Amino acid sequence: MVYRIHFTVQDLARTRVAEAPMPLHELELAARALQSRSQPARLDAWRHHARAQLSAQARMVLTLMPAVGYSPGFLSPTKVGAVEDLLEQVRSTPRERVRASLLETAHHHPSLPEWTRHLADDASLFAELCTGLSHLHACLLGPHWDQFTEHLAADRTLRLQQLLTGGVEQLLTQANPQWMRWNPPVLEVRMVNGADRDLYLEGEGFLFIPSMFCTRAIVTDGRPVSVSYPAGQDQRPRELTTSASAPGQARAPGVSTLLGRTRTTVLTTIAEHQGCSTKELAARAGVAPASASEHASVLREAGLIHSLRHRNSVLHSLTPLGLALLNTPEGG
Structure with missing residues (x-):
């Protein structure tokens, strides 16, 4: 159908x-993935780590975000913004909208817990749910955002x-x-x-x-x-296959390999021409295509660029770490 x-x-x-990115919309999709049995090889390590961190309030939210099916729209707005601002918007949802959204959810899922019937009228219960939404984001998305x-x-x-x-x-x-x-x-x-x-x-x-x-x-x-x-169906990130590492731990070791004139030129070229192909990168940086591909591989391993295959081309973009490096005196 x-x-x-x-x-x-x-x-x-x-x-x-x-x-x-839309943090709360992505959070709903992550909550569904957490409860699904699909993609065991890619997601099981992430699921195991996340489940161990869930608070009671976060589990309340999961009740309203099943693996498949309808969930209340006010919890996961399709909006861009800082997660703190979006969470505040959820806390300010008019009670009439909460009530209507829950009635619609109950129509699709008649077995909702009894406490959901009181959510629109019980301010303290609604505050707990919003706290759970914040906890859930910190647990499922925060370490990898x-x-x-x-x-x-x-x-x-x-x-x-x-x-x-x-x-x-x-x-x-x-x-x-x-x-x-x-x-x-x-x-x-x-x-x-x-x-x-x-x-x-x-x-x-x-x-x-x-x-x-x-x-x-x-x-x-x-x-x-x-x-x-x-996103990027042919190139999934590795972060989901392992538990979260300390900030900066996974990124730092490869940066020293960039202290060279040609690679700095390649990195700068990618910064100035986001989404360029390897062929275009080689022409703009003044190196052979094979050399451009080799330097791009080193930069990618260091976490300074991200590469994505499109048909017969590989497109390169700067990461925030790459931009930070170029913005330092040593990077220029």
């Missing part, structure tokens, strides 16, 4: 990719490349071909829960949201309508 999302010319003109941000930025670079080379059609076709099919003017999204529905964008546009924890395509029926999809 599928969601059929109907585009107008105005919607195609307003189709875009999220410009930055910098690395996730880098990976999502690399995926956005890939989507920009698709827009430049093939326009919106290529973006709609290639963002998530396993779960989405572009049949102009309709985007068909395959649904695992059996839902079958037509959505009309009505000129309000469409938003793609790359995600670290999404394994398929998840439609959020808001304004604008959005679809979350797996």
Whole structure:
């Protein structure tokens, strides 16, 4: 069964990719992944570490974010921003909206715990839930957020490349071909829960949201309508396969390899031409393609750039650590 999302010319003109991570939306997807049994090789170490850290309040939130199915929209807004600001917005949710959202959730999940019936009217209970949301973010996403941000930025670079080379059609076709099919003017999204529905964008546009924890395509029926999809499906980060390390511990050892003129030139070239291919990097840095590829590999191992394969090319982008290095006197 599928969601059929109907585009107008105005919607195609307003189709875009999220410009930055959406912390609470990503948190909902992480909460679902925590409770799922899929991807054991990639996620089991992360799951084991996270479950050991969960507070009672965080487990309250998990009750409302099942592995599959409906969850209250006020808990996971599709908004960009600092997590502290977004959490404050959740705390300020009007009680009428909380009540309506919980009624809708109960319609899809009749077995919700009894305490959820009192959530809209019990201020202290609602405060506990919001505290749990904060705890859950710190547990599931906090230790890896910098690395996730880098990976999502690399995926956005890939989507920009698709827009430049093939326009919106290529973006709609290639963002998530396993779960989405572009049949102009309709985007068909395959649904695992059996839902079958037509959505009309009505000129309000469409938003793609790359995600670290999404394994398929998840439609959020808001304004604008959005679809979350797996970011960089061919290059998953290694952070999820091990427990979190101390800040800076995993990044520091490779930096000394960059103290050379040619690699500094390569790094600077990537900074000035984000998303450049290895061939373009070689031409702009004045080195042979094989040399550019070798230097990029060293920079990537040091955590200074992120590389993502697109068709027959590899696209390179600067990470925050790479930018920090270039901004120091030693880096220039």
